[in-house]
Amino acid sequence: MEILLTNTMSRRKEVFKPLREGEVGLYTCGLTVYNFAHIGNLRAYVFADTLKRMFLFNGYKVRHVMNITDVGHLTGDEDEGEDKMEAGARREGKTVWEIVDFYTKAFFDDLKRLRIILPTVTCRATRHVDDMIEMIRKIESNGYTYVAGGNVYFDTSKLPDYGKLARLKLDEDKMRSRVESDPYKRNPFDFVLWFTRYKYDSHAMQWDSPWGRGFPGWHIECSAMSSKYLGERFDIHTGGIDHIPIHHTNEIAQSEAAFGHEWVNYWLHSEFLVIGEGEKMSKSLGNFITLQTLIDKGYDPAEYRYYLLGAHYKKQLAFTLEALDGAKSAMKKLATKIGELKESEAPVSEPNSLLLNEFHEAINDDLNTPRALAVLWKVVDSEDLRPGEKLSLIDEFDRVLALGLSEIETEVIPKEVSELANQRDQARRDKDWKKADELRELISEKGYEVLDERDGYKIRKK
RNA sequence: GGCGACGUAGCCAAGGGGUCAAAGGCGGAGGUCUGCAAAAUCUCUACUCAAGGGUUCAAAUCCCUUCGUCGCCUCCA
Structure with missing residues (x-):
């Protein structure tokens, strides 16, 4: 190509x-x-x-x-x-x-x-x-x-x-x-x-x-x-x-x-990343933000990378925390979805060639990463692909995007948390809502959240 | 003063003569689900591309003008 x-x-x-x-x-x-x-x-x-x-x-x-x-x-x-x-x-x-x-x-x-x-x-x-x-x-x-x-x-x-x-x-x-x-x-x-x-x-x-x-x-x-x-x-x-x-x-x-x-x-x-009222970020102007600053504010470097990939490299990009928050939400959603995919199936050996091609064309066209990300979402949200097919495409995409998508793993939940969750599940069966809510609070304090589902529940790191 | 880029939905942002009643993400609204909450999921969220002219059968896309924003001309990613 x-x-x-x-x-x-x-x-x-x-x-x-x-x-x-x-x-x-x-x-x-x-x-x-x-x-x-x-x-x-x-x-x-x-x-x-x-x-x-x-x-x-x-x-x-x-x-x-x-x-x-x-x-x-x-x-x-x-x-x-x-x-x-x-x-x-x-x-x-x-x-x-x-x-x-x-x-x-x-x-x-x-x-x-x-x-x-x-x-x-x-x-x-x-x-x-x-x-x-x-x-x-x-x-x-x-x-x-x-x-x-x-x-x-x-x-x-x-x-x-x-x-x-x-x-x-x-x-x-x-x-x-x-x-x-x-x-x-x-x-x-x-x-x-x-x-x-x-x-x-x-x-x-x-x-x-x-x-x-x-x-x-x-x-x-x-x-x-x-x-x-x-x-x-x-x-x-x-x-x-x-x-x-x-x-x-x-x-x-x-x-x-x-x-x-x-x-x-x-x-x-x-092109430049500009800040504030479209002002250039520069070391000599002293208005600069480092990666560490972002990390200290609770952002992951991958979120910053996602944010950058959302714009074409030849266009000025106006940095705002609001836009970075958007990238953060998007990455969190991706991580959740990919984690779920991995729970259900392993990647298949041959990625779907049509979608792979679409991605390939996007990046080969003067590094059109925004379009490449759109293809990524298309894959993630696809109703036609099996989880394993999605994963193999995502692995391929991540060779270029480098968002750490391939490294997302299914979470290991600490025993004490899963035990609390079990107790809470029992309380729910007993319709002891008060106890259930207390347990949810307790689990939350340990950094996890419980998501109730039709028949069961899911625990996730906050 | 010279050179250059840009102005697309609440925000970020693709597209760059017809396939555009304009990708994707974030946010927002509503529905489903649900003890609650969240998550998930579905639907909706620009009849329009800064404004005004022009070229063309056809323009967000090309040309001109105006307005606005920014960058470079000094070390700088």
């Missing part, structure tokens, strides 16, 4: 064609680890994970590389601007390296809690400085750089199609009026490949290079590491939509200048 993906380069859905039959090389722009990931960040990784799972579902072998940015990004505030790592370190009284380790671990914990399959290769920028230097040398020897005021700059004027991803219009300088221009730049779009001149004396992260002691520019890590692990040309590069005009534009410029040919075949970008 065809796979359609919206390529930012063409702004269209394109039929996916891999460089190598049956294989996908996938690069995901990872996190800058100077603070916790917020749920907006996490959306990008759930998206990348869904993408990867879709390929696995289609039988592809996926080589997935993700970077961890642990160096070199400056805060935006000009007056107090400092390296984000350094700022984090000062804030918490730790070294930059401790900050990096701590938040990298926290990030991976979040990924795991969301059932995100970890990348084949995770690479840290600071461990690949040599690769970056090597790449800058290549760019330099190809004639795309100049040195000014101590820094090595990329000369965007040498690249005729600079800005093609973002469709930047380069003729008007005033377009960049908001940006404090660096007097050493020849062109406002030029960017630094290697810094030896920096504003902050105490910069802890420094390396020797052919251009002097310093640290790499903001974009080179992704170019250097992706080519190291995926080759100088690969299939897919993902990231947040904010990366299009600067980060990815510059990655493309560097890479194509270094390699002398096109670099990435498909660019996929996920």
Whole structure:
């Protein structure tokens, strides 16, 4: 079955064609680890994970590389601007390296809690400085750089199609009026490949290079590491939509200048999660919610994942607790129904091909997860399918959705609870309603609820 | 100032020239069931897709205008 993906380069859905039959090389722009990931960040990784799972579902072998940015990004505030790592370190009284380790671990914990399959290769920028230097040398020897005021700059004027991803219009300088221009730049779009001149004396992260002691520019890590692990040309590069005009534009410029040919075949970008009055959730704005915040409020990470899958990745999603509550209710209902299915029958070996196909088409159509969820509900509520048939379909769907549907088990009720329930059942037979209600209350205190049925009852964890 | 996206039921959200009297979820209403409660189940919940024009045999879907919301142009998912 065809796979359609919206390529930012063409702004269209394109039929996916891999460089190598049956294989996908996938690069995901990872996190800058100077603070916790917020749920907006996490959306990008759930998206990348869904993408990867879709390929696995289609039988592809996926080589997935993700970077961890642990160096070199400056805060935006000009007056107090400092390296984000350094700022984090000062804030918490730790070294930059401790900050990096701590938040990298926290990030991976979040990924795991969301059932995100970890990348084949995770690479840290600071461990690949040599690769970056090597790449800058290549760019330099190809004639795309100049040195000014101590820094090595990329000369965007040498690249005729600079800005093609973002469709930047380069003729008007005033377009960049908001940006404090660096007097050493020849062109406002030029960017630094290697810094030896920096504003902050105490910069802890420094390396020797052919251009002097310093640290790499903001974009080179992704170019250097992706080519190291995926080759100088690969299939897919993902990231947040904010990366299009600067980060990815510059990655493309560097890479194509270094390699002398096109670099990435498909660019996929996920839209933002916005908060409140449609305000962007951002670490620098300080209005962020972490996964842990949600867990503390009583939500399960799977519920957040369900919530995300309910919207297409290319659409802005306005986060509200009300909407998340909707996802929570839906997940609870799914868990109940699936638990009941498992009580009655085991999955059958061959899932219904018609419905499987419907699901398959939805996810292959540019990851239409909302439609995929609709198919899931269609299956769950179907009157024509046997429980085992439903379960086998659900197991298949969950390979992509990763909501933990396959792991739902029939509940084991503690003996004391089931004994109380038995007593209550007897009281009901005796029409001793008072005693029955008291017992229900007692069971409820132990965290279970009794649901009376036609001939019997059911106990369920609350 | 420049670039881009979006505006579909109470809420979240698919669809993106005819198969749409517009998926799905949440919520709500009513029925069945029932000692009570809950659960389950059934039915209902947009004659309409921000507004106004236009193109077309045909528009929620294309074009234009207006209004509104948001994002990017600075590190950012």
